[in-house]
Amino acid sequence: MANQLDESQTERLTQMNEYFKFFDVDSSGRLDLEEFGKMCKAMVEGGYDLKQIGFNSDLLDHDHDGFVNFNEYVSHMISLGVLDDSKGARPINF
Numbered sequence: 001m002a003n004q005l006d007e008s009q010t011e012r013l014t015q016m017n018e019y020f021k022f023f024d025v026d027s028s029g030r031l032d033l034e035e036f037g038k039m040c041k042a043m044v045e046g047g048y049d050l051k052q053i054g055f056n057s058d059l060l061d062h063d064h065d066g067f068v069n070f071n072e073y074v075s076h077m078i079s080l081g082v083l084d085d086s087k088g089a090r091p092i093n094f
Ligand SMILES: [Ca+2]
Pocket: 060, 061, 062, 063, 064, 065, 066, 067, 068, 069, 072
């Protein structure tokens, strides 16, 4: 990203990291699609507006290894607008 992250974006990124670590029970650095779905559900419950989230593995699993790794996760979240205040997909109850 061209712009530096502001404080609330940094906070979101930190929180996204924590969600990921929580659901990555074996600390492998990747989630299977089922774990990923559970994490997204928890994120929605935590106030993230992820209505547009799809479980299309072609969109999520860029390297087609059957898992969503941290980079794939973050780039997907960014594409949903989680770090973009002008878009709808963002945490609503920080
Ligand atoms: Ca992958």
